[in-house]
Amino acid sequence: MVSKNIHNYEIDFAPTKDEKSEKNISDLMPLSNNKIGGEAKMKHTAPRNRTLTVSEEELKKMKTRFINLNKQCMLDAIKGNVICQDALECIQFLPEKSIDLLIIDPPYNMYKKFNEVTFNKKTIDEYAEWIDSWFSQIVSKISLTGSVYVCCDWQSSSAIETVLRKHLIVRNRITWERDKGRGAKTNWKNCSEDIWFATKSNKYVFNVDKVKIMRKVIAPYRDENGDPKDWKETNTGNYRLSHPSNFWTDITIPFWSMPENTDHPTQKPEKLLAKLILASSNEGDFVFDPFCGSGSTLVVAKKLNREFSGIEIDEYYCALTLKRLDLADIDKSIQGYSEGLFWERNSLTEQQKIKLSSRKQKGIDNYEIEFDWHH
Numbered sequence: 001m002v003s004k005n006i007h008n009y010e011i012d013f014a015p016t017k018d019e020k021s022e023k024n025i026s027d028l029m030p031l032s033n034n035k036i037g038g039e040a041k042m043k044h045t046a047p048r049n050r051t052l053t054v055s056e057e058e059l060k061k062m063k064t065r066f067i068n069l070n071k072q073c074m075l076d077a078i079k080g081n082v083i084c085q086d087a088l089e090c091i092q093f094l095p096e097k098s099i100d101l102l103i104i105d106p107p108y109n110m111y112k113k114f115n116e117v118t119f120n121k122k123t124i125d126e127y128a129e130w131i132d133s134w135f136s137q138i139v140s141k142i143s144l145t146g147s148v149y150v151c152c153d154w155q156s157s158s159a160i161e162t163v164l165r166k167h168l169i170v171r172n173r174i175t176w177e178r179d180k181g182r183g184a185k186t187n188w189k190n191c192s193e194d195i196w197f198a199t200k201s202n203k204y205v206f207n208v209d210k211v212k213i214m215r216k217v218i219a220p221y222r223d224e225n226g227d228p229k230d231w232k233e234t235n236t237g238n239y240r241l242s243h244p245s246n247f248w249t250d251i252t253i254p255f256w257s258m259p260e261n262t263d264h265p266t267q268k269p270e271k272l273l274a275k276l277i278l279a280s281s282n283e284g285d286f287v288f289d290p291f292c293g294s295g296s297t298l299v300v301a302k303k304l305n306r307e308f309s310g311i312e313i314d315e316y317y318c319a320l321t322l323k324r325l326d327l328a329d330i331d332k333s334i335q336g337y338s339e340g341l342f343w344e345r346n347s348l349t350e351q352q353k354i355k356l357s358s359r360k361q362k363g364i365d366n367y368e369i370e371f372d373w374h375h
């Protein structure tokens, strides 16, 4: 748990810590040194627990690769790098009009008490003021055709919307149905987050065909000739490639047995970032995340052949980001996104079946071509 008093605002870094603690399977396994820094703890880990951590030795090495900014810089100086610094100090030094896609997952406006550490929720006006204090500086760093996504929960959402409307054209609000949430006795369980979408101008990238979802067809209607109506029959089942909406129900929060999982308390799923990045940028574009945490945005940008950089105040999380970026050199897979298509939750078996059947066909190595999904 991390608490830092930055610019007189006490920041809550752990809106979804509860979900993370659900991930720690405690009683099963040998001890491992799970986290360094102020929170060194010996934790039990389950045999299949793939949670990525950074050792003290690794942190020492990674630190030599962090950069920080103290004067105006060129894009080349930050591309591919992790900036280990307070975003509020650093944003001013970023190159003007350089960011094609800005993805922001800031600390949410929440009060929490964890052991001895108390995190104070601010009034919604104070929170909006804090957001605006750095967002107003980053606006000029976005390219004229650039897009912005900002993640938040319902308690932070109105402040985020107000600040975005002040500076940009707000285009949509995506609601992500998270599969976990903490039950409450006197309130509805919170099981969703918002992601606001805004652009700098009316000219912006939106690759709708890159983010359609493969769904199993429940009602296989046929036209008057008996042919499938907007779905395809395959030897592994019937599927429809459906249009992406602003209500996302197909994304799981990373958990302990997933290779992408880290010990960051509020890590975003790679699949979620893949959707944002594929829809709102092209290969080679520059993607930036000023509160990058465990580096999910940067890692997915790298896997999808975009340029990237991000800021994170905490050294451990910067090291985690670098470790994940190194791993992305070896493994570019993104869970839930396979062969150029997004899949519904719990569809791994179907994905594998389709992959296998398509690869079996001589001369056809790409089932997108075989089933012609994109046309």
Ligand SMILES: C[S@@+](CC[C@H](N)C(=O)[O-])C[C@H]1O[C@@H](n2cnc3c(N)ncnc32)[C@H](O)[C@@H]1O
Pocket (backbone or CB within 6 Å): 002, 006, 011, 013, 085, 086, 087, 088, 105, 106, 107, 108, 264, 266, 267, 268, 269, 290, 291, 292, 293, 294, 295, 296, 297, 311, 312, 313, 314, 317
């Ligand atoms: C909600 S988390 C982002 C998680 C990230 N999306 C991921 O997938 O891992 C917010 C992050 O902002 C960092 N942070 C908070 N205040 C900051 C500041 N002033 N400058 C830079 N980073 C900051 C925290 O350490 C935390 O890792």
